[in-house]
Amino acid sequence: MKLFKRIEAAALLKLSHETLTDRAYAAxxxxxxxxxFPPGHALVIRTLAEAYGISxxxxxxxxxRLVAERMLVLQSNRSIVVPILSGSRFVELTRIRCALEGMAAERAATRMAPAQLDELRKIVATIEGAIEQRDIHAYVHLNRAFHFGIYECAESPILLSMIEDLWCQVGPFFTHLFDDVAYVPKANDxxxxxxxxLAxxxxxxxxxxxCIDINAAALTLAPHLISDSEVDGLVEA
Structure with a gap:
């Protein structure tokens, strides 16, 4: 009986630990x-642990796990950093995003409930305030909420996961969207x-x-991307 209790306690501890890891991964x-996290940013384990309130x-x-999935990069000095995208890789990611996000949006259009559409309207209204304040951090978070609010209505978990993986690679560059003064006034159009x-x-x-929205943002971000050889040089450094 004591052995069983020890095994049960160990199993519960493992389950709790896995849950924390999953939570950290999702966050x-x-x-x-x-x-x-901007491109090239080094992620410090202790700092993140304190921010998330876990060990x-x-x-x-x-x-x-994110390094294994190539969302992050392990450097020769053992530091883990946010990758720096090359122009050619960004173009390929944009093309794939259009295909997958377009598919998700197409499915969502006929599955979205009125309450879900109302929630998207609230997000878009709030985005207007972020643009007026030139608050790029708020804009990027709200932009994510808007797009994923649509894609979640597609009722396709595998497709949603694939889209999220793509955003993990391009998301760090979204803070450059407001660097283009011509883009800012039409960022919500x-x-x-x-x-x-959708209505x-x-x-x-x-x-x-x-797809038009994705490409418009991509054109704005293009000047901040570098060549493949420049990326290789940074990685080697």
């Missing part, structure tokens, strides 16, 4: 997609268009508008 992925071990394991199309359940129109 880190969300932070990457929302641009909380360092689950954070370390979550970071190792396509969101209003998408809302109208009409125009799946094809929503799909097309989401």
């Amino acid at each position: 880190l992925k969300k932070a990457l997609t929302a641009g909380d 360092p071990t689950p954070v370390r394991e979550a970071l190792q 396509l969101h209003f268009v998408i809302l109208d199309l 009409k359940k125009d799946s094809e129109g929503v799909k097309e508008s989401v």
Whole structure:
């Protein structure tokens, strides 16, 4: 009986630990997609553990998992950093994003409930305030909430996970969106268009508008990307 209790306690401890690791993993992925960590940023285990209110071990394991998935990079000095994208890789990611996010938006258009659409309207209204205040941090977080609010309605968990992985790679660059003064006033325009199309359940129109939105942001971010050879040089350094 005592042996069984020890085994049961060990199993519960392992389950609790795995839950903490999963929580840290999910939190880190969300932070990457929302641009909380800029390209080249070194992630310090102890600092993250304190921020998330957990011990360092689950954070370390979550970071190792993200390195294995190539969302983060382990450097020769053992530090873990946010990757720096090359222009060619960014173009490829943008093309894939259009395909997958367009598919998710198309599915969501015919599955979205009125309450979910109302929530998106609130997000877009709040985005207007972030633009007026030139608050890029708030904008990027709200932009993520808007897009994923749509994609979650697609009722396709595998597709949603794939989209999240793509955002983990491009998200760190989103903080550069407001560097282009010409982009800022129109940063929310396509969101209003998408809302109208969602209200009409125009799946094809929503799909097309989401792709236009992705490409508009990509054009704005393009000047901040570097060549493949420059990325290789930074990695070697």
